[in-house]
Amino acid sequence: MLPYILRRFVNLIPVFIGATLLTFLIIQAAPGDFLDAKRLDPRTTPATIARIERQFGLDKPVFVQYGLWLKNFVTGNLGISFESNVPVWDLIGPKVFNSMILVFGSTFLLYFIAIPIGIYGAVRQYSLGDKTISLVSYFFLGFPSFFFALILIFGIIQLNWALNTKVFPVGGMTSEYYDTLSPIGKVLNVLWHTLAPMIALLLRSIASESRGFRAQMLEFLNQDFVRTARAKGLSERVVIYKHALRNAITPFVANIGGLLPAIFSGAGFVEVVFNWPGLTPVFLEALFSQDIYVNVSIGAITLVLLVIGNLMADFLLGAVDPRIRYY
Amino acid sequence: MKKAILATAALMLAGSAFGQTFVYPDAWSSSKPSEVKEGGVYRTSTISDYKTLNPFTAAESGNIPQVITDAGGMFAYDPSTGEYIPYMASSYTVSKDKLVWTMNLRKGMKWSDGKPIIADDFITAFKINTDEDVGANAYDGFFINDKPIKIKKIDADTIQAILPSVVADAIEVLAYSPAPTHVFGPVYAAKGAAGIKAMWTLNTPAEQIVSDGAFKFKSYKPGERAEFVANQYFGEWNKNSAGKSLPYLDGRTIAIVKDVTASLASYLNGDTDAFSPANADQLRQVKGAIDGGKLKAVLRANVGPAASSQWIVFNWNQKSNPSKQAMFRDDNFRRAMSHLTNRAAMVDLVYGGLAQPAYSSVYAAFTQWVSPDLKKFDYNVEAATALLAKAGFTKKNSDGYLVNKAGKVAEFDLTTNSGNNQREQLAKIFADEAKKAGVKVNFKPVDFNTLVTLLLSDGDDRKFDAILLGLSGGGRIYPLGDNVEPCGTNLHSFNKSGKCLAAWETQVTALFARGKQELDFKKRVAIAQQIQNVQSNYQAWDYLVSPNVHFSWTSNIKGEYPTALQTSINGPRNLETTWLQ
Numbered sequence: 001m002l003p004y005i006l007r008r009f010v011n012l013i014p015v016f017i018g019a020t021l022l023t024f025l026i027i028q029a030a031p032g033d034f035l036d037a038k039r040l041d042p043r044t045t046p047a048t049i050a051r052i053e054r055q056f057g058l059d060k061p062v063f064v065q066y067g068l069w070l071k072n073f074v075t076g077n078l079g080i081s082f083e084s085n086v087p088v089w090d091l092i093g094p095k096v097f098n099s100m101i102l103v104f105g106s107t108f109l110l111y112f113i114a115i116p117i118g119i120y121g122a123v124r125q126y127s128l129g130d131k132t133i134s135l136v137s138y139f140f141l142g143f144p145s146f147f148f149a150l151i152l153i154f155g156i157i158q159l160n161w162a163l164n165t166k167v168f169p170v171g172g173m174t175s176e177y178y179d180t181l182s183p184i185g186k187v188l189n190v191l192w193h194t195l196a197p198m199i200a201l202l203l204r205s206i207a208s209e210s211r212g213f214r215a216q217m218l219e220f221l222n223q224d225f226v227r228t229a230r231a232k233g234l235s236e237r238v239v240i241y242k243h244a245l246r247n248a249i250t251p252f253v254a255n256i257g258g259l260l261p262a263i264f265s266g267a268g269f270v271e272v273v274f275n276w277p278g279l280t281p282v283f284l285e286a287l288f289s290q291d292i293y294v295n296v297s298i299g300a301i302t303l304v305l306l307v308i309g310n311l312m313a314d315f316l317l318g319a320v321d322p323r324i325r326y327y
Numbered sequence: 328m329k330k331a332i333l334a335t336a337a338l339m340l341a342g343s344a345f346g347q348t349f350v351y352p353d354a355w356s357s358s359k360p361s362e363v364k365e366g367g368v369y370r371t372s373t374i375s376d377y378k379t380l381n382p383f384t385a386a387e388s389g390n391i392p393q394v395i396t397d398a399g400g401m402f403a404y405d406p407s408t409g410e411y412i413p414y415m416a417s418s419y420t421v422s423k424d425k426l427v428w429t430m431n432l433r434k435g436m437k438w439s440d441g442k443p444i445i446a447d448d449f450i451t452a453f454k455i456n457t458d459e460d461v462g463a464n465a466y467d468g469f470f471i472n473d474k475p476i477k478i479k480k481i482d483a484d485t486i487q488a489i490l491p492s493v494v495a496d497a498i499e500v501l502a503y504s505p506a507p508t509h510v511f512g513p514v515y516a517a518k519g520a521a522g523i524k525a526m527w528t529l530n531t532p533a534e535q536i537v538s539d540g541a542f543k544f545k546s547y548k549p550g551e552r553a554e555f556v557a558n559q560y561f562g563e564w565n566k567n568s569a570g571k572s573l574p575y576l577d578g579r580t581i582a583i584v585k586d587v588t589a590s591l592a593s594y595l596n597g598d599t600d601a602f603s604p605a606n607a608d609q610l611r612q613v614k615g616a617i618d619g620g621k622l623k624a625v626l627r628a629n630v631g632p633a634a635s636s637q638w639i640v641f642n643w644n645q646k647s648n649p650s651k652q653a654m655f656r657d658d659n660f661r662r663a664m665s666h667l668t669n670r671a672a673m674v675d676l677v678y679g680g681l682a683q684p685a686y687s688s689v690y691a692a693f694t695q696w697v698s699p700d701l702k703k704f705d706y707n708v709e710a711a712t713a714l715l716a717k718a719g720f721t722k723k724n725s726d727g728y729l730v731n732k733a734g735k736v737a738e739f740d741l742t743t744n745s746g747n748n749q750r751e752q753l754a755k756i757f758a759d760e761a762k763k764a765g766v767k768v769n770f771k772p773v774d775f776n777t778l779v780t781l782l783l784s785d786g787d788d789r790k791f792d793a794i795l796l797g798l799s800g801g802g803r804i805y806p807l808g809d810n811v812e813p814c815g816t817n818l819h820s821f822n823k824s825g826k827c828l829a830a831w832e833t834q835v836t837a838l839f840a841r842g843k844q845e846l847d848f849k850k851r852v853a854i855a856q857q858i859q860n861v862q863s864n865y866q867a868w869d870y871l872v873s874p875n876v877h878f879s880w881t882s883n884i885k886g887e888y889p890t891a892l893q894t895s896i897n898g899p900r901n902l903e904t905t906w907l908q
Binding site for chain 2: 032045047051083084095166174271277281282
């Protein structure tokens with residue numbers, strides 16, 4: 001086991017260097033740099049541009065810049081954000097935590113809701129309930145989540161106007177009076193704010209995950225070993241949960257590897273639309289302004305987490321499926 | 328103008344009556360000093376997130392240090408006249424050669440921690456701002472033509488600035504804000520630039536953040552909101568004409584939103600007190616909510632043009648394509664292009680009617696500065712055809728496009744940044760109209776950064792024909808671009824050969840330099856108008872339209888500027904004199 005883990009970490013090194021170097025080169029290859037907006041300012045002099053270039057080391061060759069970044073990253077320094085002139089971690093740290101609330105919560109709820117729906121659909125195939133769920137699922141699958149989020153906001157405003165009170169907030173993570181609340185009140189206040197973005201995030205992913213899980217379950221429910229189990233006289237509960245489910249869940253466990261970086265990297269456009277103080281808006285802003293170190297550092301952290309996540313998923317697979325072993 | 332005179336008179340009277348307090352002129356508010364109430368929190372939103380509390384490293388627009396020094400520095404902008412007036416200085420004198428400025432500091436000014444604001448605070452701010460290793464945003468301002476401004480303390484109440492050469496907008500630089508020496512001084516002495524850069528981050532406790540403005544920092548939640556409370560010491564030296572201490576508000580909250588839709592949503596939901604609709608759609612939403620009784624608010628639509636411009640520029644530096652170079656350098660060709668610019672259609676189709684045609688290098692928002700005698704080549708296909716004939720394009724080919732004697736078709740590529748819907752629409756309208764006169768315009772959008780690289784490229788042979796782009800920003804004392812108007816500057820985008828090619832360019836360059844040194848407001852305006860007249864005659868840039876700005880605020884927010892002072896430059900209100908009903 002230990003040699004296996006070590007081997008995986010040694011493999012990480014070339015992957016890490018290759019991927020980050022590629023990210024670095026791609027960002028550098030894009031035309032212009034973060035100073036372009038400044039260059040268009042009628043009052044910024046060429047001398048200022050040169051001074052800022054010197055300040056951030058942008059006048060050095062790309063590979064020297066990459067070397068410096070790599071050295072700093074290994075020692076835990078993510079570099080400086082050009083745009084805001086603060087260390088990258090100071091910029092993204094608090095945002096990562098905020099994103100986690102949303103992503104962690106919605107991922108947990110996703111599996112908590114999608115798996116039972118999938119099992120129900122498989123066990124009661126073509127029943128009225130299954131057909132209804134299928135119809136609704138296809139409806140939500142057709143919606144991009146950010147668009148659904150906009151519709152939700154419209155609905156919330158109409159609802160608040162109609163009832164002349166604030167039933168749901170239209171965005172943000174906390175209320176203005178947040179600081180005056182008790183600790184429990186604070187948690188509830190954040191949860192209240194998560195409701196709408198969670199719904200926007202969940203409806204679509206529940207639809208797709210439960211469809212996938214239903215198909216997986218059906219595949220195993222129709223196999224010989226399930227028939228044998230039923231023939232042995234095992235109860236239907238044992239057949240479904242011990243025999244079919246345990247097999248059907250394998251690909252979902254394998255996916256857990258991707259969840260770790262996903263939890264880190266933000267909930268996507270829903271954060272922008274619902275004005276959630278998460279990582280996605282920061283990342284997008286950095287992309288637009290070509291704030292290199294913010295982009296490369298977020299990419300690099302995601303990469304390391306992906307490798308660790310996959311490693312964890314491999315072990316979990318071993319736990320779920322005794323046939324899988326690691327040498 | 329009458330109001331302005333009254334305001335100045337009130338200022339002088341009040342100045343003698345209250346000794347060293349700064350009295351906010353009644354002309355800056357639509358409320359009478361007797362009707363105001365105190366208390367309450369004013370809530371707004373902003374699009375860009377805050378990144379630091381450090382006044383030296385903050386770079387984003389509307390940053391927290393700017394919010395807490397909102398009232399002004401040594402000088403403050405007077406929205407009623409467009410000039411700077413002494414603010415932290417009680418008075419000032421300028422030497423005969425206009426190079427030595429002596430400012431006498433107002434007495435009794437205090438920081439939010441109760442310590443007095445002293446001459447050393449201005450010296451500290453100057454020293455740190457001009458330390459190259461700090462990399463402050465204000466760094467450039469303290470240099471005139473690469474030569475430094477010198478600022479020194481004469482005595483406890485007097486600061487002297489020595490300019491390397493005469494410039495009118497020096498007052499914008501000298502309007503800088505002080506830095507608390509008792510906070511920054513020891514750190515700067517001990518650890519230098521690195522020590523300063525590490526101070527006042529977003530994690531610094533609010534008690535340590537010292538303010539000289541009406542509000543002081545209270546708290547910040549990353550990506551959510553920043554809160555400010557009234558600075559009680561501000562009221563000791565800032566009063567209204569009835570002697571009441573400012574600000575009236577208890578505090579203000581600025582929510583951080585990620586896009587204008589979220590900003591609109593929070594306004595409609597009653598979470599913020601003010602919103603500036605950015606386009607026709609948002610304006611309709613706000614109006615609908617007000618008309619439907621859902622939102623009790625004031626809507627000021629079409630306040631005036633925004634302080635930005637959209638233009639088409641033609642490349643004069645095309646050595647490898649002499650016929651195109653000659654075409655773009657032909658005055659009549661460029662005048663014809665201006666005649667083919669259907670500004671009315673642009674206003675209606677692109678901005679839903681909420682814009683104004685533009686003709687000048689000075690943003691239309693600077694109403695006092697825009698020349699009344701601009702040469703306008705308004706939409707007129709016949710006039711354009713006649714001018715094109717003068718430029719040598721007399722016949723049409725089998726495709727219906729104009730050709731000259733050498734057989735060259737009147738054709739060029741028009742580039743703008745892809746993804747900017749408004750600019751793409753403007754370019755398409757221009758191309759469609761040009762076709763009516765037989766000019767072939769190939770619309771080729773490119774990525775924004777590529778476009779900037781093209782526009783700013785130097786030399787005799789630049790690789791583009793025409794670019795549609797816009798500019799914003801710039802000074803208020805001399806609202807012409809230092810980097811735009813004179814030959815050889817970075818944004819002199821039609822000719823970047825480094826030298827003047829046309830006689831009128833030389834004339835504009837000389838006029839610009841003269842205006843820059845003119846301290847008299849009226850004379851400076853006259854020179855700026857002369858520059859615009861020359862430029863408009865030769866159509867260096869073909870100006871298109873300026874979108875209008877709109878303001879809206881909830882009905883309980885009072886103390887906005889009188890209607891005449893609400894412009895895109897002044898904004899809707901002065902926060903020091905804003906109050907809640």
